[in-house]
Amino acid sequence: MSEATETTGTREAKQPTRRFSSFLIAVVFVLLALSIIALMQAFDMYRNNPKSMDYVTFMMIGLIGLALSTYMLLQTRKKVLQITLAIQPVTTTVLCQKCGFKNIREFQRGDYIFKEAEPCPRCNEKTTIASIIREVKEKEKVREERI
C-alpha cells in the first residue's frame, strides 16, 4: 500500500544553495545608500518649498533605487530552493466480467491491464484489471480552445 500512496502528491528534491559575488552585494548596498540619500534630498526640498514640484524627481529616483536594491538583496538570500515534481494520482479499475461490478482504487505495484485481480465481492468470480489511468486536471484554456 505504501507504493500506492507514493503515486499522489509531490516529490521534493533539494537544490544546491546559490552563491553571489561580494562585488555584486557591495554594488547593491551603494545603490541602497544612494537611494536613501535621494529620498532625504527629496524630503529636504519638499520642506523648503512645498509648492514647487522639483522634489518629485528625487523622490522617484530614490523610490526606484530603493525598490531595485531591496529586490536584488532579497534575491541574494542564501535560500535552499525546492524543486517539486508534480505527480498526478493513478487509479486502477478492477472489473468483473460476469456481473459488471467495478472497483476503482489507487494503483498498487504489480498491477497491469488484464491482470487477474481479487475475486468479485458480489458474485465471487474472477475479476480483471480493466484500466490504469492518470487523471490530469488541466488549467482552464478557454481562449486557447476558441482559437
Place this chain on the structure above:
Amino acid sequence: MIPQVPNVAQFGGDTISWVFQILFTLLFVVFVFYGQRIQMYVMIREVENSLLRLKVFRDEGRKTAISTIKELGKPKEDPTNRVDQFLEYVAFAPESMDPTGIVWKLEHLLDVEEARYKDEVKLMAPEADETQLNNIEGTLVSAQALNLIYKVIRHFYVLGKKTLSLYIIMQIQMVLPLIMREAEAWASALKAFTLGQPIGDGAGALVAAKLMHGHEIRKIAKDMVAATVSIEDRTAYVLKAEGPGANVAKPGEAIKQIIEENEGKIATIIVIDAAQKLEGEKPGDVAGGVGVAIGGPGVEQYKVEESVLKYKIPVNAFIIKEDIGDAVSTMRKEIFDAIDTVIERIKGLILERTKGGDSIIIAGIGNSVGIGQ
C-alpha cells in the same frame, strides 16, 4: 543625446545632483558598450537556473534506478558503480557514406545494444523476474536520458561562460523551454517504469491487447505476441510487444513473418501507434491515414515497407495523438478513452476495405509496460 535628470540644473551647485547626473551618464555609457554583455549574463543566469533543475532531475533518476535495483533485484553487491557506468553508456551509429545495407547494420547494432542492456540489468538485479528486468531497464534508460540532457546543457553553459560568446549561450537559451519539457517528461517516466504503469506510448499496444484478450496467444518474432481473432467475418492477426514488462520488441519482424506465413495473401495491414500531437490539438485525438506508423530508428518500418511492396499489400494507419510528456508518463485518461474509438474505426475500415473471409494484420505498436494480453 545623453539622458538628463530633469530639473537638476536648478540645483547646479548641489553635490547630490551632480552625483546623479554622473550616475546617469555612466549608466548610458555602460549600456552602450556593455549592453550585449549584460544581456549575455542574464541569459547565462537563465541557463544556470534550468541547469540546476536538470541536475536535480538527473540525480533523482540515478537515485530511483539504484533504489529500484536494490528493491527488486536484491543484488549482493552495491549496484551504484554499475548504474553509473550504464548512465555513461555510448552507442555509435553506423557510417552512412555508403548507405547500401545501412538498415541491417543499424539493426545489428540495436540488437547488440539490447542484448548488452539486458545482460547488464541481469547482473545488476539477479533476483528480478523477466517483467521486473524489463521495467528496471526502462527506468535505467529514463535515467540515462536525463543524464545526457543535463550533460549537453552543462556543456553549452560552461562553453558559453569560457568563451563569453553570446551566440553559444543564445542558441541553448532559445531551445531551453523545449528541452526542459522533455526533461520533465523523462523525470515522470521514472515513476511509471519503476512501478510498471502503462505509459502513453503504449496506446497502440493497448488497442491490440484489447482485441486479442481472451484468445490464444502465441509468441512470434522477438518478444512479440500474436493472436488470431475473428473480426467482422475476417481473420485478423493481431500482434503487439509482449507485456506487462517494458518492451517495444520487433513489430516489423513479426508483420513480415505473418505475411510470409500467409504467402502474401493479406488483404490489408492496419498499424496503430501513438504520435506526437501539435500544440492546440487535444491529447487522445485519433487520426487515420496510410503508411507504416512505426516510430523509432526506422528499421522495423523499413522491414514492413519491403514486405508490403513485394506483395502489394495496402497499409493503413491510425495514430493516437499525445505530447512528449504524455508519451513517456503514465497513460492519461483521454488516451485510454481513445482506445475504444480506434477499435471502432478499425472495424469500420475493415468493413469498407476488405471482404468477408479475408486475412488482415492489426499491429499495435508501442511500449507494453503495464499492459498484459
